[in-house]
Amino acid sequence: MNWITNFVRPRINSMLGRRDIPENLWIKDPESGEMVFHKDLESNQYVIPSSGHHMKISARERLKFFFDNGEYEPLENPKVFVDPLKFRDEKRYIDRLKDARTKTGLEDAILNAAGAVEGLPIIATVQDFAFMGGSLGMAAGEAIVHGFETALVMKRPLVLFAASGGARMQEGILSLMQLPRTTVGVDRLKEAGLPYIVVLTNPTTGGVTASYAMLGDVHIAEPGALIGFAGPRVIEQTIREKLPDGFQRAEYLMEHGMVDMVVSRLELRATIARLLKILLKTPMPQERGEPEILPPALVDGNARPQA
Structure with missing residues (x-):
């Protein structure tokens, strides 16, 4: 027993009123x-x-920063059958779900909300990477489809923030079935003439990239975000070649035409509001006799959408 550490130091700290630092x-x-x-x-x-x-930020923080005055109305996600395959590896899938729900306070990886951005009413769908890597399972797929259906009913554009490691392996083929289901949701939104903007955050990979995350009218990526289907290490081992620097990063993908622009999180609200006004043919400030204020992301020629 070390009496200096276990006895003397605690007594001194208590006498001086020292508090633990978070x-x-x-x-x-x-x-x-x-x-x-x-x-x-x-x-x-x-x-x-x-x-x-x-x-990385949580889904709730994302919505707070994105909507006007941080105000929004969460949408209740549909209920689905939990753990249909009774999957178990080192731990039961049902226990992993309980841990993720306790950690994030979410029912699953998707959070839908209705709100306004610079006065424009929209629906926002956010994937929370903290919930089992933002993986896409039945509950997440059903929630995304619900977001599209709500946007159709309310006749609002939809902005989706993607963050995922791909399909949820614990649900097997049932998770892969969410890829075509969400794709149909995208098609229905576009048939109704409603804008669909995707914000690709770090990371966006796997089946999510192969489906709804790459079907937007405009694709915006946050700086440095990893975006791709298979990971760079898997690709290098497959093709037995060294990949270029920055491969699968947002800036590399913009240079090669895979995303339209790379925009800082600090400029996302202004950029998305301007894009929606263009897509919805809303009168711009100069048409109303007001001075036009361009977000820095649009002033920089390198950040303009690819032709």
């Missing part, structure tokens, strides 16, 4: 190693001020 008070920048104060990072939408690195 572990998340400072957050380390994965790129530069710089320590950033948590409150400063939160006020900057979890974008590192010095490096511009975009941290």
Whole structure:
């Protein structure tokens, strides 16, 4: 027994009124190693001020930053049969679901909400990567379809924030069936003439990339986001070649015509609002005699949509 550590130090700390410091008070920048104060990072939408690195955020935080005044109305997702295959690996699938629900406070990986962006009423669908890697299962697929159907009924455009590692392996073929189902939802929205904008966040991979995440009218990616079907390590092992620097990152994909623009999270609201006004043929500020204010992402010629 170390009496200095176990007895003397606690007595001194109690006498001086020392308090434990929360572990998340400072957050380390994965790129530069710089320590950033948590409150400063939160006020900057979890974008590192010095490096511009975009941290992962929860679905609720995403909606709070995106909608006007952070106000929105969550949509209740349809109920589905839980664990239809009675799947078990190192742990029962039903237990993994319980852990994910406790951790995130969500029923599954998808959160739908109705709100407004710069006064434009829209439906937003957000994938939360913290819920089992944002994987697409029956509940998530049903929620996405519900988002499309709600947008059709309310005649609103839909903005989808994709973040996923792909289909949920614990549901087997039932998870893969969600790919065509969500694709039909996209088609129905487009047939109704309603805009569908996709924001690709880090990471967006697997079957999600192979379906609704790449079927938008406009594809926006956050800086540095990993976007692809198979991972770069799998591709390198398959083709036995070294991949280019930045392969499958947002900037690389924009240069090669896979996404339309790379936009900072800080400029997403303004950029999406402007795109929706164009797609919905809403009068622009100059047509109403008001000064036009372009978001920096649209002022920069390199960030314009590909022709």
